[in-house]
Amino acid sequence: MNMTRREFVAVGLAGAAGLCVGGVAGAGNAVEPPPPPVGEDGYKLWLRYAPPGDAAKNYRPVVRRIRVDGSSATSGIIRAELHSAAAALLGGAVPSNENDLADGTVLVGTPGNSALIRDLNWVADLAAVGNEGFIIRSTRIGNSPVTVIAANTEVGALYGTFHFLRLMQTGRPIDRLDLAERPALQLRLMNHWDNPNGTIERGYAGRSLWQWDELPGKLSPRYADYALACASIGINGAVINNVNADPRILAPENLRKVAAFADVWRPYGVRMYLCANFAAPMRVGGVPTADPLDQGVADWWKAKADEIYGLIPDFGGFLVKANSEGQPGPKTYGRTHAEGANVLADALAPHKGNVMWRAFVYDEDVDPDRAKRAYIEFTKLDGQFRPNVAVQVKNGAIDFMPREPFHPLFGGMKQTPVIAEIQATQEYLGQAKHLVYLGTMWKEFLDSDTHAKGSGSTVAKVLAGQVHPGHLTGMVSVTNPGLHRNWCGHHFSQSNWYAFGRLAWNPELSAEAIADEWTRMTFTNDDKTAAVIRDLMMGSREAFVNYTMPLGLHHLIGGDHYAPRPWNDRALRSDWTATYYHKASEDGVGFDRTKRGDHAVEQYFPPVCDLFDDIAKCPEKHLLWFHHCAWDYRMKSGKMLWDELCAKYQAGAEQAAALQQTWQSLAGKIDSRRHQEVADRLVIQVADSAKWRDQILEYFGRFSKMPVPRASSESK
Ligand code: GCW
16 A cells, blocks of 8 residues: 655655755754755645744754554554654654653554553543544653643544644744644545546646546555645545546446545545436446436445445545536436435445535526525425535535625525535636635635524534534535646645645634745745735735626636636526626626515525615625626715726736735745746736736726726826
8 A cells, every 4th residue: 555655755855855954054053044945846735844943943852752653554654744744844853762752752642552642541631622633732751741642543643743743834832732623624625626537627737636547556656645735734535526527437447446546545534535427327327217216226326335335435425516517417307406415315324425415506497696596496405405415515606706705505504514615726716827815715705604593603603513503514625736746736726725624624713824824834934934925825815806806796707717708798508608797787787686686685694684785784895796886886985886996906906916026025035946936927917917907997998988097006
């Protein structure tokens, strides 16, 4: 079994050796952090373990020995990671201490694999952190001061180890630790939209990581490296194929390939999930129908589930996109989404598998407004799903727009577990060309108050099962890695993978704290430089919104989902055009979803509903999502809507240019290769932001019939 993260180790050790020189030279002295290496390619993500500068001298007495109890593959991974990370961070190898305990030992284990940890008798504390949580404590065993990383399971110990390493990577104190963590959400999954032919739908970082032709015999070292990266941020599963699912993934020969992955990932706690095509009983099984109420269909799914669990005993379950964008589904047979989900759920239930049934449906016959359709369909079915079904809902009601109000199904489904689907791959957010940190966007979503059970019923609390208690909780991300050497295409897109994992573990973390730790781990621990990078990330999504779709505008794009196409009025469906959404005319712009309009606001609980409905109170960031406003509508700033819109676009383009300037100022502060690669993409971003500004304003100007006021910077 290959679980030794060959590439990471190779790169890690090379890095450690290279970085060692600076680290050792500076040992014991207050030294400047070593100069950044010249050519980092981004492969190591946030697991570079660069020496933390001055802080290292405080770490050495705490990390003088390493002792990882247990003989499983997971314990082996913990051991290898702690050793290679500590060597790199501290500038020299740290000996192991497998048989006794010396002062300054870091001890990792579980009550099951470690007598020392059992003897600590932390029964109640360990019970409180559950299966995946951990405790990290500076304590004494006998007379020896030690640091204990304890968990109920080895995967919990792995998460604790990464937490401990993160403290060192970010220069935090480690000498008086007393912390306990457990993940807020159960399902923390990557959703890959990878096709069997190696392409990735909406992928911007090269071809698929999965080498189907070579499997199951040959296992790319990247599979283990990928799992390690996931585990380092608490991600505990991956759906490896596109929701537009090729049914053949369920064919026996392909399942054997899938099982080979699952074997690699198991010790990292990354469980395997698959997207199932609803018509698979027909397309793979030769059953004459896929009607979920047909006994032959139910039997086929049951036998298929049994076959999968025979190969992958800890298989997680199925994700399904049904009756959406041409995919087959239960409605094809006059059945409901609940009936469709339940036939799969029944097949998985004996094995404790789950179904994630997507709410990304927008049948035209449900309602003329695409934003309303999923809510209408799914709230009708609330209570009809089996307990092992979670409805998987995108953060907003349309489709991963740069800014959307939260989807009203959050809080709106009271008896059915709802899990959130967010998108790290930046399909509508500049893809891998623009520097856009999405932590702020996801926090805006998670902190939104649904008022489902009074004030404080935030989306985060809904997801954690604290509003409508249920037993399945989770958040998944349509995700971004591909074969590109740096995994994500843009170095900063890595931060979105990272932020997803951290938020799925703890949705209450702040976007700023996540940006800060990612920056320190990924680029530099130098306080000043880290602060500049963090601040630039924090403003990046708002800048993107400003130069693309401010004030609640959405879907001003065409088929590539990248360039401005506000004039796009022809597509296979009207709700794939831009004009359907912005409704610009001489009398104004925006979609009237109020109580006088199409009543979409009524899908939200009061007072959210009234807030969105009242033009005077509606947050202006959502204004044109909910209101059709005259071009001379008076904004809170006192400006007319048209002038405000122009100002937003101008500010956005200026913010992109400022981002570029700030980045330039970091030359020499981080390694030159990554600096240059980001700089190259910023050239594109700045040019494209100006294009967005000019093309959108030119287009809307045809309706407003007003001139574009001079930008604030021009009027000086
Ligand atoms: O955002 C849209 C994408 C489609 C995608 C669909 C979905 C996989 O443009 O490419 O299909 O959403 O989420 O199902």
